[in-house]
Each structure stands twice: as structure tokens, then as C-alpha cells.
Amino acid sequence: MPLPLILASASPSRRHLLHNSGLKFTAQPSGVDEEEVKQSLLAEQAGAREIATALAELKAVRVSARQPDALVIGADSTLICEGRLFDKPPTLADARQQLLALAGRTHELWSAVVVARDGVRLWHHAECGRLTMLPLREAVIDRYLRRAGQAVCGSVGAYQLEGLGVHLFSRIEGDFFTVLGLPLLPLLSFLANHGIGLEEAA
Amino acid sequence: MPLPLILASASPSRRHLLHNSGLKFTAQPSGVDEEEVKQSLLAEQAGAREIATALAELKAVRVSARQPDALVIGADSTLICEGRLFDKPPTLADARQQLLALAGRTHELWSAVVVARDGVRLWHHAECGRLTMLPLREAVIDRYLRRAGQAVCGSVGAYQLEGLGVHLFSRIEGDFFTVLGLPLLPLLSFLANHGIGLEEAA
Numbered sequence: 001m002p003l004p005l006i007l008a009s010a011s012p013s014r015r016h017l018l019h020n021s022g023l024k025f026t027a028q029p030s031g032v033d034e035e036e037v038k039q040s041l042l043a044e045q046a047g048a049r050e051i052a053t054a055l056a057e058l059k060a061v062r063v064s065a066r067q068p069d070a071l072v073i074g075a076d077s078t079l080i081c082e083g084r085l086f087d088k089p090p091t092l093a094d095a096r097q098q099l100l101a102l103a104g105r106t107h108e109l110w111s112a113v114v115v116a117r118d119g120v121r122l123w124h125h126a127e128c129g130r131l132t133m134l135p136l137r138e139a140v141i142d143r144y145l146r147r148a149g150q151a152v153c154g155s156v157g158a159y160q161l162e163g164l165g166v167h168l169f170s171r172i173e174g175d176f177f178t179v180l181g182l183p184l185l186p187l188l189s190f191l192a193n194h195g196i197g198l199e200e201a202a
Numbered sequence: 203m204p205l206p207l208i209l210a211s212a213s214p215s216r217r218h219l220l221h222n223s224g225l226k227f228t229a230q231p232s233g234v235d236e237e238e239v240k241q242s243l244l245a246e247q248a249g250a251r252e253i254a255t256a257l258a259e260l261k262a263v264r265v266s267a268r269q270p271d272a273l274v275i276g277a278d279s280t281l282i283c284e285g286r287l288f289d290k291p292p293t294l295a296d297a298r299q300q301l302l303a304l305a306g307r308t309h310e311l312w313s314a315v316v317v318a319r320d321g322v323r324l325w326h327h328a329e330c331g332r333l334t335m336l337p338l339r340e341a342v343i344d345r346y347l348r349r350a351g352q353a354v355c356g357s358v359g360a361y362q363l364e365g366l367g368v369h370l371f372s373r374i375e376g377d378f379f380t381v382l383g384l385p386l387l388p389l390l391s392f393l394a395n396h397g398i399g400l401e402e403a404a
Binding site: 020021140143144147164166172176177179184188197198 | 371394399
């Protein structure tokens with residue numbers, strides 16, 4: 001019997017991606033205070049890749065310690081533009097500032113995924129996509145935010161590429177699953193090697 | 203007032219992609235006999251890119267002639283692997299043969315999009331993604347087909363990357379919207395220049 005699979009995340013888009021692949025899993029938020037961890041990593045001069053990986057690991061290990069004998073997936077995404085790290089915008093006003101800062105520029109979106117078992121990291125992977133935003137006028141950003149609404153605050157970039165967010169971009173390079181927050185192909189490959197995949201799902 | 207927008211397609215995945223972007227449009231199947239056109243293009247030694255573009259144009263122009271004063275979008279995808287063109291598999295048995303032929307290899311998936319008005323092509327764009335399939339055992343293909351079912355016959359590659367199909371791949375390169383059948387970013391850019399976009403949608 002393959003081990004039960006747990007996604008240590010409350011993110012609807014990651015749950016959606018994993019669900020679409022047909023795998024059976026349950027989702028459990030990790031309860032990790034991401035902000036506190038991120039601040040201490042930043043104080044240590046960690047980069048976007050390191051922060052995403054550290055947070056993904058922390059979430060996976062935290063849930064895994066509570067749930068031994070399961071494979072626990074943790075994931076995190078960070079966004080960096082010209083050396084500046086961006087966070088999920090707390091409010092629509094913050095989202096507006098963020099989009100103004102990203103408009104007309106190329107940013108990197110890093111997504112990391114970690115699998116843990118019995119409280120220990122077994123595997124990890126991180127990669128990034130490069131996204132170039134159109135040189136957006138303020139009026140366009142305002143229309144976008146009026147239509148997209150509060151949901152943009154759930155995304156590190158204040159945009160959702162599965163939805164209205166595509167209008168903001170001139171170019172999206174890199175693996176799309178990674179850009180959506182979960183490097184799915186390497187994760188599925190790791191899981192397949194542990195007997196979890198198409199073959200086992202009912 | 204921007205022109206009404208029509209998608210000349212019965213494809214659920216293209217409708218889904220365009221719908222998710224928040225644009226207002228209606229969908230009308232073109233009624234083009236794709237198979238006949240494809241055979242005559244093949245007889246003229248047309249390549250994957252030319253065939254996708256010709257079929258996208260034919261669909262757009264056909265619907266546009268019936269619906270003047272609208273912008274009509276036509277799209278088509280073709281798949282080529284080591285010089286061989288693949289079509290939508292008519293049956294699950296054909297899908298099985300196709301997946302056996304693609305397994306362990308890299309193929310190109312071309313997607314073309316054309317916009318027509320008053321029966322004339324205004325704009326077109328074609329690009330391709332490169333997809334590498336895992337070296338799948340027959341038993342894995344059979345399990346995939348049992349789970350995915352008849353829906354695979356609606357796709358030129360006998361797989362749906364939005365669903366179980368991700369399990370078949372080791373690598374997906376290129377724009378994801380293109381791989382899903384509609385190069386969305388260049389299309390949205392063209393439409394924005396014609397006053398159709400975030401700014402006009404209600």
C-alpha cells in the first residue's frame with residue numbers, strides 16, 4: 001500500500017493543481033507563521049529560492065511531525081523583481097502599489113516543493129518562471145483590481161494567471177505549474193517512484 | 203463600442219481558456235470539415251505550423267462571413283513527432299496506439315490563432331511547445347486510459363494537461379496556453395489594441 005498523501009497547505013490554487021492531476025490526498029494547513037520566518041531569513045540575506053525552499057520545508061516538516069507514516073507535501077512561492085522581494089499584498093491598496101512596481105518589468109517567481117516523512121525532509125525541488133508585465137497605466141490597474149477583487153491578495157504577485165491576471169503580461173517563460181505555485185512534474189515523478197500515481201489512484 | 207467577439211470553435215478547453223481571461227464572447231462551431239482540409243494540405247507537403255494556421259484561418263473566416271461586424275477568433279492545434287503528424291484519435295484503441303508512439307519521445311504541439319473580420323483574416327499567430335513523454339509501459343497507458351476515458355479522444359495528443367495527462371510527461375517546454383491550444387497572450391495583446399480587454403469587459 002502506498003503511504004497516504006497530505007498537502008501541507010491552505011492554498012486553493014495548489015490544492016486545485018494537485019487535485020486536477022487525479023491524485024488522492026488530504027490538505028492540512030501547517031500553521032507556520034510565514035511572516036516571522038521570512039523576516040528572519042531576510043535578515044540572513046537569504047535569496048528568493050532559499051526562502052521559498054525553507055518555507056516549503058518548514059510547512060512539510062511541521063505537518064509531517066504530527067502525521068507520521070504519510071508523505072507530506074509543502075510548497076511556497078516567492079517573487080523577486082530587480083532585487084526586491086514581494087509578499088502577498090495585505091490590502092487592495094498594497095496590491096495596487098505592487099502592480100505599479102512590477103508593471104513594465106520582468107520578475108522571477110520561485111516555487112519550491114518539499115516532501116517530508118516522519119518529520120524529516122526526503123526530497124525537494126525549486127525552480128522559477130520569468131514573467132514580464134505590460135507597461136500598465138494606472139487606470140488599467142484600477143480596472144483590473146475592481147474586477148479581480150480581494151482574491152488578488154491571496155497571491156504573492158497580486159495576480160492570478162488562471163484568471164484575469166493574463167491581461168497584465170506580455171511574456172511568461174518557464175514551467176506553468178511552477179508559475180502557478182507548484183512544480184508539478186518533478187513532484188509527480190518523485191511520488192511515482194514511491195508508488196503514488198496513476199497506477200495507485202482508484 | 204468594441205466589436206462583439208466570437209470564438210469559432212466547439213472546443214471546451216479553448217472556450218474555458220478564453221472564458222477564464224474574463225473576456226465576453228460567444229462560441230460558434232465553424233462547421234469546417236477539418237479532415238478533408240488536412241488531407242489536401244498534407245498532399246501539398248504542408249507542415250504542422252502551416253496546417254494549424256490554415257485550419258485556424260478557415261474556421262475564423264467561415265464564421266466571420268456569416269457574422270460581419272464582429273471579431274472572430276479561429277484556432278487549431280497540430281502535433282508532430284519525428285516527422286509524423288498525429289490527429290485526434292477516433293477511438294480509445296487509437297489513443298492507445300498514439301500514446302505508445304509518443305512515449306519516451308519529444309513532440310511538438312503547434313497552436314495557431316487567427317482573427318477575422320468581414321470574412322477576411324486580420325491577424326494571425328502560431329507557436330509551438332515541446333513536450334517530452336515518459337517512457338511509459340503499456341500497463342501504465344492502459345491505466346491512464348481507463349481513468350481518463352473517452353475525453354482523451356477530444357485532444358490531438360490523447361492527453362489533457364489540465365488533468366491526468368500531466369502524469370505522462372517528464373518535460374513541458376513553451377508557453378502553457380499554447381500547449382493547451384490557444385496562444386492567449388498574443389491574442390489578448392491583439393484584442394487590447396482593438397479596444398477589447400479588461401478595460402471594456404463589464
